[in-house]
Amino acid sequence: MNYQALFEQIKKKRSFLCVGLDSDIKKIPAHLLNTEDPVFEFNKAIVDATAEFTVAYKPNIAFYECLGAKGWISLEKTVNYIKENYSDIFLIADAKRGDIGNTSKMYASAFLENMPFDSITVAPYMGEDSVTPFLEYDNKWVILLALTSNKGAFDLQFFEQNNQRLFERVLEKSQEWGTKENMMYVVGATKAEMLGDIRKIVPEHFLLVPGVGAQGGSLQEVAKYGMNNACGLLVNSSRGIIFADSSEKFAEAAKEESRKLQEEMELLLKEKSLI
Numbered sequence: 001m002n003y004q005a006l007f008e009q010i011k012k013k014r015s016f017l018c019v020g021l022d023s024d025i026k027k028i029p030a031h032l033l034n035t036e037d038p039v040f041e042f043n044k045a046i047v048d049a050t051a052e053f054t055v056a057y058k059p060n061i062a063f064y065e066c067l068g069a070k071g072w073i074s075l076e077k078t079v080n081y082i083k084e085n086y087s088d089i090f091l092i093a094d095a096k097r098g099d100i101g102n103t104s105k106m107y108a109s110a111f112l113e114n115m116p117f118d119s120i121t122v123a124p125y126m127g128e129d130s131v132t133p134f135l136e137y138d139n140k141w142v143i144l145l146a147l148t149s150n151k152g153a154f155d156l157q158f159f160e161q162n163n164q165r166l167f168e169r170v171l172e173k174s175q176e177w178g179t180k181e182n183m184m185y186v187v188g189a190t191k192a193e194m195l196g197d198i199r200k201i202v203p204e205h206f207l208l209v210p211g212v213g214a215q216g217g218s219l220q221e222v223a224k225y226g227m228n229n230a231c232g233l234l235v236n237s238s239r240g241i242i243f244a245d246s247s248e249k250f251a252e253a254a255k256e257e258s259r260k261l262q263e264e265m266e267l268l269l270k271e272k273s274l275i
């Protein structure tokens with residue numbers, strides 16, 4: 001999916017919601033645990049309930065790889081199900097990979113070639129040769145960690161030299177590697193006040209913004225400082241949607257939570273005259 005197609009999807013759905021499939025086996029409703037593949041059954045129900053309100057899904061790979069081979073099978077079934085049934089939805093592998101070039105190539109092949117992901121999150125700290133192998137695929141995206149939502153972001157990402165903070169250096173330097181057509185950045189919703197500074201460096205790029213919902217970030221603040229003329233935002237909520245309820249009604253609850261976020265997003269898109 002290219003930049004314009006993603007913006008078209010946002011306008012069509014009146015939403016810039018990304019639902020995070022952090023499908024922790026320990027939190028999956030009990031009645032699903034005696035099915036053959038509880039994680040897949042859970043994801044399928046969540047996807048069917050939320051697809052009308054969302055433009056992207058983001059399985060966090062940790063919740064699958066921790067289950068070994070079984071987890072990889074659940075992940076593969078999930079992403080194939082989404083691509084087969086909701087082909088317009090943007091798929092993000094939240095894998096946070098990046099290694100020497102030779103190894104990054106293998107990670108890129110795993111997620112962008114052998115699985116139908118549109119994008120993968122990548123850690124930038126090994127530099128250009130660790131990132132560019134992910135950029136070799138047409139219509140696929142790298143989502144580079146820039147300013148993360150967690151407390152530990154203050155340990156390194158605000159380190160300043162020559163009046164430039166490390167996350168700003170990441171934003172600036174990486175523009176030599178990719179473009180707004182194949183690179184996005186992760187910026188945590190918990191640091192929405194930094195979005196003004198971030199937009200000075202990357203005014204047009206899409207930003208993947210986790211941290212609303214369970215981490216307490218504000219959707220309104222994110223839109224206020226981060227929205228651009230193509231929306232330029234994919235705002236993720238994982239636990240706040242998928243674990244809104246732990247009973248047999250979990251999918252209805254997820255639908256309701258994603259509907260609420262979509263309705264707020266519709267208002268924000270209207271305020272900016274994008275729809």
Ligand SMILES: O=c1ccn([C@@H]2O[C@H](COP(=O)(O)O)[C@@H](O)[C@H]2O)c(=O)[nH]1
Nearest residue numbers: 060148149188210213214215237238239
């Ligand atoms: O800075 C970051 C980068 C990634 N994440 C991931 O996003 C989701 C957030 O989940 P919630 O349940 O909505 O808090 C999760 O997969 C994180 O690993 C992030 O939160 N912050």
